[in-house]
Amino acid sequence: MEPAPHPRRGKILPFVPDGESWVARHVRDLPRSGIRDFFDLVQTMEGIVSLGIGEPGECTPWNIREQAIFALELGKTGYTSNIGLPRLRRAISRYMERLTGVRYDPEEEILVTVGVSEALDCALRAIVNPGEQILFAEPSYVAYSPGVVLAHGVPVGVPTRFEDTFRLRAEELAEKARPGVKALLLNSPANPTGTMVKEEELEKIAGICRRENWVVLSDEIYAELTYEKPHRSIASLPGMKERTIVFNGLSKAFAMTGFRLGWACGPAPLIAAMVKIHQYSMLCAPILSQEAGVEALEHGAAEVEAMRRIYQKKRNYLWRSLTALGFPCHSPEGAFYLFPSIAPFGLSSKEFALRLLREALVAVVPGTAFGPSGEGHLRCSFSPRMEELEEAVGRLSRWMRKSFPKKSDPAARS
């Protein structure tokens, strides 16, 4: 016999969990990365040549890879000290002194992290009280704004302009000074523009930070990749080491992105605060990467210099090629990106990048992935291997001639 129907059957809706509603508001409201959208699309396509990569196109130097293999053979598979292997911290201290002229105590002023990414996250979480503002030049590296939001801070992008080679101007920074600003996040040489802060400007910026009592978070991951003048760390200016956390790592100059190794150097109390976060969230950076890191810092200088020279040539090549095709473009002083303007072609960054991808099978990153002031630009990396760069330039030239016959023909312009 059928059981009698439950009197309330049909009235109660089955419980369907609404995943979204569990997500914290500040996370839910975080926009999806502009790069991810583009990445998903590129993934579905075949035969792409990419100028969209944000890492070295060449593999890690062999001596460093070999050291990682050897460490594995020796059975180095455990945790390390939270703050990193003592040998590595000493090597970092020597390296940073060579690079910036500033000496950091390996015991108290250096923290080894999983890339600059984690170091930056720890620093933001360590210094930001809810609602405090963090300033940075925009267009900026994609993680800055979300990183600040995730630390419950308020990101304040200071727009920079193409006409000004995307330089952060001290006067414009000074205008942002108000109670509630906690720190300036500096990136020189910069992703995505390749711009370096000029020496005189750096001094003025340092003056503002001292006057306003701001912390400086200085992301110097491209410090070794400079093509005109050597890098100058803001921490090396008088009175600045005390208020600056410098970030660096092995990803770019040593071509070790996948090793995920970086570090922060700064005043002991700030590093100690970061260690509190790092020890509970990450415990330590992977030991194999740390072992390889010692080799990189102690025996990698010649390879880094050789790679720098190759980047410089590839920069010349891509800059000359894009300029000849009619793109207004600065020759970047550092990092491995060109950030050409697409103003002459009457398309938005996204439209341009999409058409270039679909019609010419060349991937670039639309400038808007780096903030609203990136509109009207593309990020083109010159780190891919030479054959790939040539192929990309060939495709781009043919496509430009077809799509913008007047503007991209140098003969027609002159």
Place this chain on the structure above:
Amino acid sequence: MSKEPSFSAELLHLLEENSLRSPELLGKLLDREPSEVEQEIARLEKEKVILAYKAIVDDEKAQRRTVKAVIEVKLVPERGGGFDRLARRIARYPEVTSCFLMSGGYDLLVFLEGSTLQEVALFVSEKLATLRGVTSTATHFMLRTYKQQGVLVGDAAETDRLPISP
């Protein structure tokens, strides 16, 4: 940053990597005009700094059955000329692909190519070993190539980057 290498040093380096690079491309890489590059290459060729342009071939893929050997050769040095006259004479044989004067237990290292084992063996015993001034030879046959002239042979490409990354 250490001292920048000269224009011709950089040019040679780029051509050694790939000698098919055009003057236009080389000009862009080195921030020079193509005509400057052409002139410099012409000078390097004329002065025999650049000796030749060649292709590096994977013999296995090209299905070549050539036999390659290295031979350690000991010589009696000659009054006045040292090893030069004899070394140059040995280098002239078309079977010899490279020839170097060495320090250590022997004097010349000779690279040979032939179509069969016998051919190479015969060359060593009949031509090389019988030269006046050659006191001994030790022949080693090459079995497989893993790297030649700076190029890895038979390995897959080393990097596999995501097409888009931050």
